[in-house]
Amino acid sequence: MNNQTIIEIKDVVKIYKRGEEEVHAVDGIGLEIKKGEFLSVVGPSGSGKTTLLNIIGCVDNPTQGTVKINGQDVTTVKEARLTKIRRDAIGFVFQQFFLIPTLTALENVQLPGLFAKNINRVKQAEELLNLVGLNKRIHHRPAHLSGGEMQRVAIARSLINSPSVLLADEPTGNLDSKNAEMIFKIFDELNKNGLTVIVVTHNMELAKNCRKVILLEDGKIKNA
């Protein structure tokens, strides 16, 4: 980890409307994440973990406040620019693996590279699948992979465009404890190689594997 701030969040508020009621999913959060951090965000359901992650990942806009990624304020830029930031700077891993059923593991991993017009995507995808221990499963389709294997494919896929930060939303939510530990081990390895990793989880035991844990409650940071 070095001192370079990769993500800077200031006074971020996210308000949803549920009928007449206003829900403060994120309520005045400020946070600085340095390059190379391994951070977990924990908290009960509805505490705003996923909302915060989505705001950091540029897939949701805050109602108030600013979010800077690599020094650029992403709350004021247009959708085309956000697309580029999501493509080049951020890797996403979700609880639902979102693998394309008709594509092999290798093809699924290449997919973000296709949008980024990455000409080395095939070679990189092979290397990444090797990195997550799936070098013998590269031509298998999702239907022939276990849950843990599918999530490892999803991790490999999130890394194809060499992002600055990896965002994982409940990545072990659909996995047994053995596979969950394996996923965190991969995150740990990636982090040791310099990647910034932010994981949202409700599993406190796994969260303890991270270098830093943030507890959210009612949209506010309780401790860091």
Added chain:
Amino acid sequence: MKFYQFALMNLMRSKSRTMLTTLSVAVATATLFVVFSLDRGYQSAVSEELVKNTGIHMFVTREGCPIEASSVIAQGGVSPLYIPEDFAARVKDVPYVKEVMPFKIYAITTPDGLRTDIFFGVTDAIQRIRPDWNLKGAWFKDENSVILGAEIARIEMLKPGDKTYIEHFDKEFEVTGVLEQNFTQDDGFFFLPLATAQRLIKREGKLSAIALHLENLNHLDDVKITLEGLLPEDYFAVTAKALGEGVLKFFGSTRAMMFMMILIALIVCTLGIANTMLMTTVERRKEFAYLKCVGAGFLDISRLIFLETLIISLIGTALGLIISIFLIPGFEHFIRGALVVYVPAAKIVRPGVDIAILSSAIVILVGIFAALYPAVKSAKIAPMEAIRNE
């Protein structure tokens, strides 16, 4: 993996739906291809049979209706009206008329009912009128002579000097000549001396019509006016061009129905593609959202939908064209029986590469148009929305 491979893989997810949509595209293409082929083929056939390659600029006929006149003049249609043979001498001296060919034409169905032979009673003027009449053998020797069109000679395996028995007339003829193939109606004709043709059907001294070849087409109107002054009121001087146009005018209603068929086929095709792509949008909503999370932009998603449509359209049009090739002979047979207007003897469904390209282009453009709304709808899916719905 390339973009088009990704699109192709997406289509493989719902094979039956993709196949049905492809079939709807194929049906639309086949309809367009066959109808365009008929439209062009019919117009060309009418023009060739009545106007081009005949050497005839004008007809004197008793039939006022272009359909009836065409049937009597070109196909040996039966009519109680006739022109007395001596009228030929009366029109011969009209200024600018170069050749006059009185003729008697009639059609006889063979005893097995499978073929209709057309007998054309002519004078030697036909040799001077027809632009590409190349006779192998000789002109009629006597009243028992026959000259055969190239196709008839080939089917009957006859050559100059052979004898041929025509059962309908219980009479044997000597083949004095065979025409070289010129890809006109002449290829299928039996040419007889005029007097023989008249006698065989007991119409001595009676003509189907008189064909005129003019010195110069600039005088067509002059000749027509002179003839109208010369002939009785119930006789008509009709230019070959006007005759063709008259027939095509009657074909107009059939044409309108055909183009209505095309419109329906295209609407079905459009709805089929739009439905498939909209289903895709609904079913793959979360997936598109994820793709946007990992950097797919508006153009990437819309391009994907358009590519999927293009693949369906290309396969569908190819399939449609292949189906059409097999359907065309049957369609030609069917349409000949169904057409209430004049039906030329030559092929009336004439496919071509240009028609194939035009039909495919129209269907592909319609497909892309149909995909427009689903593509925009898919590309506008907000990544957050779909993920939140989880």
